[in-house]
Amino acid sequence: MLDLLIKGGFVVDGTGAAGAVGDVGIKDGRIAAVGRVDGEAARTIDASGRVVAPGFIDPHTHFDVQLLWDGAAKPALAHGITSVVPGNCSLSLAPLKAEHRKALVGMFQQIEEMPPEAFTEAFDWTWEDFAGYRNAIEPGLSINVAPLVGHSVIRLWVMGPDANQRAARPDEIAAMQEVLRASLDAGAVGMSTSFVDMDEHGRPVPSRFAAFEELDALSAVLGERGRMLQIVPEFYATDITIARVDQLAELSIKHGIPTTFSPLFDSRFTPDNVPRVLARVAEQFARGAQVWPQMQTRPIDISFSLLRPSLFFARLPRWVRILRQPLDQRIAALKDPETSAKMVEDAGPDGGAAMLADLVVRGGDEAPAHLAGRKLGEIAAERGESCARALIEVSLEHGLDVAFVAASRGHDATDRIGPMLANPLVHIGASDGGAHLASFATYGDTGYLFSEFVREAGALSLEHAVQKITSDTARIWGMKDRGELKEGYAADVVVFDAASIGRGPEKPAFDMPGDGMRYVRDSAGVDAVVVNGEVAWESGRYTDAKSGVICPLN
Numbered sequence: 001m002l003d004l005l006i007k008g009g010f011v012v013d014g015t016g017a018a019g020a021v022g023d024v025g026i027k028d029g030r031i032a033a034v035g036r037v038d039g040e041a042a043r044t045i046d047a048s049g050r051v052v053a054p055g056f057i058d059p060h061t062h063f064d065v066q067l068l069w070d071g072a073a074k075p076a077l078a079h080g081i082t083s084v085v086p087g088n089c090s091l092s093l094a095p096l097k098a099e100h101r102k103a104l105v106g107m108f109q110q111i112e113e114m115p116p117e118a119f120t121e122a123f124d125w126t127w128e129d130f131a132g133y134r135n136a137i138e139p140g141l142s143i144n145v146a147p148l149v150g151h152s153v154i155r156l157w158v159m160g161p162d163a164n165q166r167a168a169r170p171d172e173i174a175a176m177q178e179v180l181r182a183s184l185d186a187g188a189v190g191m192s193t194s195f196v197d198m199d200e201h202g203r204p205v206p207s208r209f210a211a212f213e214e215l216d217a218l219s220a221v222l223g224e225r226g227r228m229l230q231i232v233p234e235f236y237a238t239d240i241t242i243a244r245v246d247q248l249a250e251l252s253i254k255h256g257i258p259t260t261f262s263p264l265f266d267s268r269f270t271p272d273n274v275p276r277v278l279a280r281v282a283e284q285f286a287r288g289a290q291v292w293p294q295m296q297t298r299p300i301d302i303s304f305s306l307l308r309p310s311l312f313f314a315r316l317p318r319w320v321r322i323l324r325q326p327l328d329q330r331i332a333a334l335k336d337p338e339t340s341a342k343m344v345e346d347a348g349p350d351g352g353a354a355m356l357a358d359l360v361v362r363g364g365d366e367a368p369a370h371l372a373g374r375k376l377g378e379i380a381a382e383r384g385e386s387c388a389r390a391l392i393e394v395s396l397e398h399g400l401d402v403a404f405v406a407a408s409r410g411h412d413a414t415d416r417i418g419p420m421l422a423n424p425l426v427h428i429g430a431s432d433g434g435a436h437l438a439s440f441a442t443y444g445d446t447g448y449l450f451s452e453f454v455r456e457a458g459a460l461s462l463e464h465a466v467q468k469i470t471s472d473t474a475r476i477w478g479m480k481d482r483g484e485l486k487e488g489y490a491a492d493v494v495v496f497d498a499a500s501i502g503r504g505p506e507k508p509a510f511d512m513p514g515d516g517m518r519y520v521r522d523s524a525g526v527d528a529v530v531v532n533g534e535v536a537w538e539s540g541r542y543t544d545a546k547s548g549v550i551c552p553l554n
C-alpha cells in the first residue's frame with residue numbers, strides 16, 4: 001500500500017518535458033510511481049486543477065543559524081522550497097573553534113544583517129567541527145539542507161587571528177585542505193568564498209587574503225569528489241567579474257568541479273553587464289568549464305529605518321558608524337547639530353536628493369498615517385529641508401521607527417530579465433534567504449518566477465520554469481535522486497495552482513530571537529509541500545513532519 005497518493009494533478013516532472021494529467025504515488029519517502037497510479041494509499045491528496053511538481057531548490061541562502069531553531073527555514077518551505085543551500089559567501093557555522101565565534105557573528109551581522117541575539121539566545125553552541133553542526137541541525141529538519149562550508153571559517157580554524165592579515169604558508173594550506181576534506185566527509189556540498197565582503201570593523205573577510213595557490217589547493221580537494229565552489233565576485237564591476245569567470249573556469253577545468261558565482265544583476269545604468277558576463281560564461285562552457293552565474297528573479301528593493309538600519313547606507317561610512325551605535329547614543333548623535341550636519345553633507349551636494357528623494361515611507365509602528373506611502377522628496381520640500389535632513393528629523397520625531405523603502409533599484413526590467421532567466425546557462429538562485437533580514441524579504445522569489453515570468457510575460461513555459469529550479473539545480477549541485485518526479489527519487493513534491501502561485505506583500509515579522517525584526521512574504525497559490533514523502537506544509541499550515549535530511553550527494 002502507498003503512503004501517499006497525489007491524484008489527478010497536472011504532473012510537471014522537472015525535466016522540462018510537457019506536463020500531463022496523472023498521479024504520483026509515494027512510499028517510504030520515495031516516488032513509487034508516476035502516471036496513472038491505481039491501488040490503495042494511506043492518504044490521498046486530490047490535486048485536480050493543480051500542478052504537481054518536484055519541490056523547488058534554493059541554492060543561495062544563509063539559513064545556517066535559523067535552522068538551529070527553525071527546521072523549516074520559514075517561510076521558505078511554505079513557498080514550495082524543499083531543499084536549501086546555506087553556507088554561502090564564505091560563511092558557515094562550522095568548522096569553528098569556540099574562541100572564534102565572536103568574530104564569525106560579527107561577520108554575519110555585517111554581511112548578512114543578522115542580529116547578534118540570533119546567535120546567543122536561541123541555541124546552545126556545542127559543536128566545533130562540521131559533523132557537529134550537521135548533528136545539531138539534522139534531527140529538527142523539515143526541509144532538506146545541502147550545506148556549503150565557508151572558506152573564511154576554514155581559514156580562521158587554521159590561522160586564527162592571522163586569517164584576515166596575510167596569505168597562508170604551505171603548511172597552513174595543507175591544514176586547510178584537511179579541514180575541508182573532513183567537512184566534505186561530513187556532508188558539505190562544496191565550499192564558498194568571497195572576494196568582496198567585509199567584517200563589522202570594515203576589514204576584508206579572511207577569504208579575501210587567500211592567494212591563488214590556496215584557492216587552487218582547496219579546489220583540488222573539491223575535485224576529489226567533484227564538489228561545488230561558490231564565490232561572490234566583484235559584482236559591481238563587469239571587467240573584474242569577467243576576470244573571475246575566467247579564473248573559475250581554470251579551476252573548473254583543472255579540478256573537474258562545478259563552480260557558481262552570485263549575484264549577477266541587471267541594471268538600466270549598466271545595461272551591458274549581464275550580456276558581457278554571459279558571453280564570457282558561454283565561451284568558458286564551450287571550453288568544457290562549468291561556471292554557473294546565479295540570478296535572482298525579484299527586482300532589487302531595500303528597506304530600512306534609522307531604528308533598524310540596513311545595507312542601504314553601505315556606501316556612507318559615517319552613517320553606518322552612527323547607526324550601528326546603541327539606540328540612546330544613536331539618537332544623541334542624530335540630535336547633535338554638528339554630527340547631523342556632517343551626515344547631511346556626506347549624503348551629497350544635493351542634500352541627498354539623488355539618493356533619497358524617491359524613498360517611500362512604509363510606515364512603522366510609530367509612523368504617522370499621513371506620511372505612509374509618500375515620497376521623502378515631497379516631504380522634504382514641504383518642510384523646506386534637504387532630503388537627508390528631512391530623513392533624520394522625521395525619524396527623530398517618531399522614535400526612529402519610520403521605515404522607508406527604496407523600490408526598483410535595478411534588476412526590474414521584466415522584458416530584459418525574462419530571456420536571461422530562460423538562458424540555459426543562467427542558474428536561478430541568489431535569494432539570500434535567511435539574510436538581510438531588515439533590508440528585504442527574499443522569500444517568494446520562486447512564486448515571482450511563475451507570476452511574473454511565466455504568467456505575465458510568457459518568458460518561460462511552466463515546464464521550463466519548474467525545470468530551472470528543480471532538476472537543473474539538483475544536477476548542477478550533484479544532489480542525488482532529487483529534482484525530478486521519477487520512480488525511485490526522493491519524494492519532494494509541491495502542489496500548486498498555476499493561475500495564482502506568486503508572492504504575498506512584504507511585511508515585517510517579529511519572529512527572530514532578541515528584538516529581531518525581519519521582512520517576510522507569505523506564499524500564494526501553494527497547496528501542499530511534501531518533503532521525503534511527508535506532508536510538511538498544507539493549507540496554510542506547517543505540520544509536525546521532521547522529514548528533512550542533509551542531502552545525499554552524487
Ligand SMILES: [Zn+2]
Binds near residue numbers: 062088432435
Ligand atoms: Zn549570500
